Amino acid sequence: MLSNIGVPGLILILVIALIVFGPSKLPEIGRAVGGSLKEFKKATREIVKDDEPEKIEVKNKEKETV
Incomplete structure (x- = not known):
């Protein structure tokens, strides 16, 4: 979807955002979006990290049965 936007x-989107929110609010919005993305990435990594030991245990059990 975003690949169709182009430069x-x-x-144009940035100019419209500047007009709507004004120059004083844009840094605050950017920090909020950046913080949200950071938390999302952290949560995603934790979920993947939690799943890895289970996968290793399943592989070990499969090796034991063979």
Whole structure:
């Protein structure tokens, strides 16, 4: 979906955001979005990290039965 936007579309979106929110609010919005992405990545890594030991245990059990 985002691959269809292109550079001109992205610039247009940024200009509209600047007009709507104003120059003083944009840094705050950017920090909020960045913080949200950081928390999402952290949660995703923790979920994947929690699943890895279970996968290793399943592989070990399969090796034991063979």
